[in-house]
Amino acid sequence: xxxxxxxxxxxxxxxxxxxxxxxxxxxxxxxxxxxxxxxxxxxxxxxxxxxxxxxxxxxxxxxxxxxxxxxxxxxxxxxxxxxxxxxxxxxxxxxxxxxxxxxxxxxxxxxxxxxxxxxxxxxxxxxxxxxxxxxxxxxxxxxxxxxxxxxxxxxxxxxxxxxxxxxxxxxxxxxxxxxxxxxxxxxxxxxxxxxxxxxxxxxxxxxxxxxxxxxxxxxxxxxxxxxxxxxxxxxxxxxxxxxxxxxxxxxxxxxxxxxxxxxxxxxxxxxxxxxxxxxxxxxxxxxxxxxxxxxxxxxxxxxxxxxxxxxxxxxxxxxxxxxxxxxxxxxxxxxxxxxxxxxxxxxxxxxxxxxxxxxxxxxxxxxxxxxxxxxxxxxxxxxxxxxxxxxxxxxxxxxxxxxxxxxxxxxxxxxxxxx
RNA sequence: GCGGGAGUAGCUUAGCUGGUUAAAGCACCUGCUUGUGGUGCAGGGGAGCGGGGGUUCGAAUCCCCUCUCUCGCCCCA
Numbered sequence: 356x357x358x359x360x361x362x363x364x365x366x367x368x369x370x371x372x373x374x375x376x377x378x379x380x381x382x383x384x385x386x387x388x389x390x391x392x393x394x395x396x397x398x399x400x401x402x403x404x405x406x407x408x409x410x411x412x413x414x415x416x417x418x419x420x421x422x423x424x425x426x427x428x429x430x431x432x433x434x435x436x437x438x439x440x441x442x443x444x445x446x447x448x449x450x451x452x453x454x455x456x457x458x459x460x461x462x463x464x465x466x467x468x469x470x471x472x473x474x475x476x477x478x479x480x481x482x483x484x485x486x487x488x489x490x491x492x493x494x495x496x497x498x499x500x501x502x503x504x505x506x507x508x509x510x511x512x513x514x515x516x517x518x519x520x521x522x523x524x525x526x527x528x529x530x531x532x533x534x535x536x537x538x539x540x541x542x543x544x545x546x547x548x549x550x551x552x553x554x555x556x557x558x559x560x561x562x563x564x565x566x567x568x569x570x571x572x573x574x575x576x577x578x579x580x581x582x583x584x585x586x587x588x589x590x591x592x593x594x595x596x597x598x599x600x601x602x603x604x605x606x607x608x609x610x611x612x613x614x615x616x617x618x619x620x621x622x623x624x625x626x627x628x629x630x631x632x633x634x635x636x637x638x639x640x641x642x643x644x645x646x647x648x649x650x651x652x653x654x655x656x657x658x659x660x661x662x663x664x665x666x667x668x669x670x671x672x673x674x675x676x677x678x679x680x681x682x683x684x685x686x687x688x689x690x691x692x693x694x695x696x697x698x699x700x701x702x703x704x705x706x707x708x709x710x711x712x713x714x715x716x717x718x719x720x721x722x723x724x725x726x727x728x729x730x731x732x733x734x735x736x737x738x739x740x741x742x743x744x745x746x747x748x749x750x751x752x753x754x755x756x757x758x759x760x761x762x763x764x765x766x767x768x769x770x771x772x773x774x
Numbered sequence: 775g776c777g778g779g780a781g782u783a784g785c786u787u788a789g790c791u792g793g794u795u796a797a798a799g800c801a802c803c804u805g806c807u808u809g810u811g812g813u814g815c816a817g818g819g820g821a822g823c824g825g826g827g828g829u830u831c832g833a834a835u836c837c838c839c840u841c842u843c844u845c846g847c848c849c850c851a
Contacts, residue, residue, distance in 0.1 A: 475848085477845075570846090571847090728811045
């Protein structure tokens with residue numbers, strides 16, 4: 356417990372409140388993602404925020420950073436070991452098995468929601484963060500990869516970010532190619548072991564592929580001449596990769612090959628991709644994913660191929676400059692409290708008709724009008740005693756500052772232009 | 775987990791080689807405006823300086839610890 360006496364109460368480190376000025380853009384991103392995913396035939400799935408810890412340790416591997424140091428894991432009251440999900444794929448894979456969905460392939464799902472990782476917060480990196488993601492399970496062919504990448508591209512373009520990212524693409528090949536490459540790389544790197552950074556020496560045993568994208572200058576000098584994975588791909592893998600590249604080109608989706616783009620986890624194979632922004636600092640990956648043909652099997656299910664990606668909503672939000680503005684409300688101002696009931700009834704009627712009505716709850720006329728201004732009302736309905744007595748009310752246009760007397764029964768007709 | 779920078783009213787900041795009641799802009803409130811906004815003018819409220827502990831006659835200003843944010847490493851979306 357680290358909250359401090361005498362200090363203002365704070366949110367838990369790495370978490371944030373998203374206030375009403377920001378929620379529209381977050382919602383916009385989630386809506387767009389779902390909308391585009393649906394156009395590609397994906398349907399929404401919602402899996403629990405908590406899973407048995409095993410779900411993640413078995414899929415992510417015991418040595419991955421996520422499992423070894425980033426999971427929020429605790430025992431619940433019955434002693435079960437529970438983990439707050441650090442990513443979305445494992446939960447979907449689990450749901451796939453739990454619900455016997457192997458009978459109905461392919462499974463094409465979209466998800467959206469918070470993830471939790473115990474990391475050091477940074478720009479674009481929080482302990483609780485939101486992702487949207489998709490998984491396409493059950494298709495072996497490259498058309499799946501093409502559609503999944505195309506969908507990611509489509510989504511970001513739809514957000515107006517077409518100039519904000521580049522797509523990096525690589526192939527790790529099938530398990531044979533990959534293990535050949537690992538051997539070749541290990542041989543090469545071992546010869547240079549003494550010049551590698553301490554971090555990379557550790558990685559040599561745990562995860563040699565990761566050394567390829569080390570940011571250490573010395574490491575980079577060494578890896579500059581390292582064997583390339585493209586040279587280790589067998590014919591089958593080469594052909595597969597070629598199909599994907601060709602498919603993307605046919606769709607005019609531009610990408611760059613990044614031979615250093617690797618995935619750390621063992622079940623990844625073939626396609627790996629990252630949509631990267633230059634303007635977010637060190638945490639530039641906006642959307643990333645790859646093919647995980649080994650995952651379902653590793654969880655104890657049938658050997659089922661899969662591919663997917665996830666995108667960080669906070670990171671996308673930081674790049675969003677503007678998005679559709681909120682609809683301007685019409686505010687309703689009862690001249691005094693005796694007119695509240697009347698105002699309430701009119702509000703109700705108009706809301707039923709689809710108008711956005713902001714009720715001016717209190718204060719004198721000046722205060723209430725000021726409030727109307729603050730909520731950016733396009734018009735005000737003012738009820739004063741005299742007007743109401745004759746069955747009228749005043750409609751004030753807030754942009755022009757002009758107001759007219761309207762028969763209450765015809766209100767909706769006169770307000771049409773503000774809808 | 776490791777290293778650099780920062781933390782002063784709701785927000786953005788000034789002040790920080792220690793010394794009277796901590797300053798400004800924005801926001802907020804009141805009045806000019808007599809039931810009516812947005813501009814202008816005049817007033818006003820609001821922080822004891824992230825938290826804790828030291829040094830000192832005296833600390834927002836110096837020292838230590840700690841929390842949070844931030845930049846980078848690790849890793850990832």
